[in-house]
Amino acid sequence: MTAVAALGLAAASVAPVHAAVGYERCPKGRFCVFDGVAGGGAMVSYTTPQSSLGSWSKRAVSVYNRTGFEMACLYSKPDYVAGINDVFLELVGKDFGTDLSYYREGNTPLVHNLGSVNWAHTERQCGGAPEPLSWTDPYYHPGVSRPAQTFSDLNRDGTPDLLNRTYSGKLWFLNGDGTAHLIGPGWNAMTALTRHGDLTGDGAEDLLARDTTGQLWMYPGNGKGAFGTRRSVGPGWNTMSAVQATGDLNGDGKGDLVARDKTGTLWMYPGTGKGTFGTRHRVGPGWNAMIALAAPGDLNGDHHNDLIASDTTGRLWLYPGTGKGAFGTRTMIGTAGWRPYITLIGAGDENYDGHPDLIATANGKGSDSPLPESQVRLYRGKTGGLTTGFNEAAIDIGDALY
Numbered sequence: 001m002t003a004v005a006a007l008g009l010a011a012a013s014v015a016p017v018h019a020a021v022g023y024e025r026c027p028k029g030r031f032c033v034f035d036g037v038a039g040g041g042a043m044v045s046y047t048t049p050q051s052s053l054g055s056w057s058k059r060a061v062s063v064y065n066r067t068g069f070e071m072a073c074l075y076s077k078p079d080y081v082a083g084i085n086d087v088f089l090e091l092v093g094k095d096f097g098t099d100l101s102y103y104r105e106g107n108t109p110l111v112h113n114l115g116s117v118n119w120a121h122t123e124r125q126c127g128g129a130p131e132p133l134s135w136t137d138p139y140y141h142p143g144v145s146r147p148a149q150t151f152s153d154l155n156r157d158g159t160p161d162l163l164n165r166t167y168s169g170k171l172w173f174l175n176g177d178g179t180a181h182l183i184g185p186g187w188n189a190m191t192a193l194t195r196h197g198d199l200t201g202d203g204a205e206d207l208l209a210r211d212t213t214g215q216l217w218m219y220p221g222n223g224k225g226a227f228g229t230r231r232s233v234g235p236g237w238n239t240m241s242a243v244q245a246t247g248d249l250n251g252d253g254k255g256d257l258v259a260r261d262k263t264g265t266l267w268m269y270p271g272t273g274k275g276t277f278g279t280r281h282r283v284g285p286g287w288n289a290m291i292a293l294a295a296p297g298d299l300n301g302d303h304h305n306d307l308i309a310s311d312t313t314g315r316l317w318l319y320p321g322t323g324k325g326a327f328g329t330r331t332m333i334g335t336a337g338w339r340p341y342i343t344l345i346g347a348g349d350e351n352y353d354g355h356p357d358l359i360a361t362a363n364g365k366g367s368d369s370p371l372p373e374s375q376v377r378l379y380r381g382k383t384g385g386l387t388t389g390f391n392e393a394a395i396d397i398g399d400a401l402y
Contacts, residue, residue: 023097026064031072031117035059037099049118052078060114064097069119070167070397073126074100076108077115082127091126121167122396130180133164133401135393137176138378139351151197151247151297152348154205155225160348162359163207165193167398173225183226191238193402196245196295196346199255200275207402208245208257214238218275231275241288246295247305250325258307264288268325283326290317294344297356300384308346308358314339318384333385340375343401347378355381364395376401 022039026032030045033056044056053060057078065072072092075081082089088105092098100111120126124134137159146158154161154173162174169188172180187193192210199206204221209230211217216237219227237243242260249256254271259280261267266287269277290309299306304321311317316334319327341360350357358379374396377389395401 023062023064026066026097028066029068031067031119032064033060033114033117034062034064037062037101039064039097046117049080049116051080051116053114053116057114058112060100061111062097062099063092063114063117065092065094065119067119068094069121070094071120071123071126073118073120074103074110074114075116075118076105076110076113080116080118080128089126091123121398124396131166131168131170132172132180132182133166133174133376133393133395133399134178134180135162135164135174135176135376136178137350138392140176142177146352148203149348151195151205152346154195154221154223156204156223160350160357161225162345163193163195163402165190165400165402175225181225192240192243193400194243194245194257195402197247197255199245199271199273201254201273206255206275208233208243210237210240210243212238216243220275233276242290242293244293244295244307246307247297249305249321249323251304251323256325258283258293260287260290260293270325281325291339292342292344294346294358296346296358296381297348299356299381308333308344310334310338310341310344312339316386331384341377345401349381350378351380353380355383357381358386359392359401360389361395361401364397364399 030047032043032045034043035041039062074090077087081087090103103110140159148156152160159176164172164174165187170185171183171187173183174180189211190209195207197205200220204223206221207219209217214237215235216233217230218233219230222228239261240259241262244258246256246258250270254273256271257269259267264287265285266283267280268283269280289311292310294308296308300320304323306321307319309317314336316338317330318333319330322328340362342363343361345359347357347359360377362375374394375391376393378392379386379389
């Protein structure tokens with residue numbers, strides 16, 4: 001009798017270990033090139049970008065990106081050359097394999113013609129661009145002198161500005177002319193950033209940021225597109241699911257703040273004019289139905305700052321400020337389509353027509369500007385509402401705008 005039979009146990013067969021085939025053969029952390037379709041044939045793998053694939057340039061039929069980077073950048077020429085016609089760039093996403101026969105530029109295919117391969121966190125870096133978003137304000141005019149705007153104008157040149165936090169946690173000041181300068185690293189430690197005008201009384205716009213412990217910090221603007229030494233506003237702000245600087249809501253000339261707690265109640269924190277806030281008061285419940293908040297300034301022309309909010313059904317609402325720290329009856333200013341835009345930014349008066357404007361940004365999961373998930377759209381303000389928006393830029397994975 002066998003031991004199995006003696007114990008009354010059924011014998012079980014042991015399945016052989018499955019041998020990796022196709023794309024599965026590509027080791028973690030590598031970029032793999034195959035001379036067969038769908039990861040078939042011989043394979044070579046790389047742990048570092050390759051400015052030239054040597055003999056494999058003419059053998060490459062399919063590839064797999066297992067580098068851990070969001071983008072693998074495939075070039076038809078050596079030395080990461082990207083361009084048009086016979087010199088082109090294609091992208092392969094994270095943990096994705098593809099046959100190169102799908103890609104060609106004019107009469108030039110990428111199969112048997114893979115010149116070099118790089119990897120990056122964003123599509124724009126694959127094309128050789130710097131880390132920050134390239135954003136050009138459509139109304140930027142070099143050499144034109146304009147009075148400083150009351151909010152969204154960090155360098156006081158009269159043109160509204162943007163801040164860009166990238167995948168690496170670096171915060172960049174976007175000048176509006178397509179260039180940027182670095183404010184500093186380490187901003188991935190912040191779970192919320194918001195700005196709207198001067199909180200300290202020195203005439204320069206300031207920035208509020210909440211860290212992962214729930215501490216709220218005020219970064220005083222220096223009026224030159226950067227910030228001074230931060231000051232603590234206070235702890236306990238991780239109970240808030242949204243924080244939005246609003247400008248003056250109660251008519252005392254000092255910048256205020258609204259915050260939504262996790263129950264959906266919205267609170268107003270009156271500014272002291274010294275970079276801190278006084279005792280909060282309750283605005284109302286039910287704000288968990290809102291995805292994004294923005295403070296555009298006075299959108300309805302009654303000389304009181306307002307609030308904009310998008311809801312989970314994709315509608316956009318204007319909450320008119322009363323000038324007493326509260327809001328009047330809301331009006332719908334967007335009937336549908338706002339769901340993809342998870343961030344709304346009061347943009348100041350972009351086109352200098354006397355009406356505040358709005359920037360809407362998506363989640364950065366795409367890189368092709370026509371797609372809703374990658375769009376940065378500018379909406380011009382009009383009395384009590386907004387005009388049709390138009391695309392201004394495309395954000396990428398890891399991007400956030402403020």
